[in-house]
Amino acid sequence: MHINEAQDKRRSETIGELSALLLLAQETGSRLACETHEDTYDLVQELNQLLHQSRVKLELIRKLK
Numbered sequence: 001m002h003i004n005e006a007q008d009k010r011r012s013e014t015i016g017e018l019s020a021l022l023l024l025a026q027e028t029g030s031r032l033a034c035e036t037h038e039d040t041y042d043l044v045q046e047l048n049q050l051l052h053q054s055r056v057k058l059e060l061i062r063k064l065k
Contacts, residue, residue: 012062015058015061015062018058019055019058019059019062022051022054022055022058023055025051026048026051026052026055029044029047029048029051030048032044033045033048
């Protein structure tokens, strides 16, 4: 395997791992939103939106080569 191929594989694996972590965080955030009431609900919703935006950005990074 050439150096570039190894780097591409490592990059792809790293992106996959980060994507899985963000998905888990987003799912956990959604669960928290269901359990949250009153003043903190808006903050939890904002957090979930940021997690979603992070996953969208990561997908853009994945497509760039």
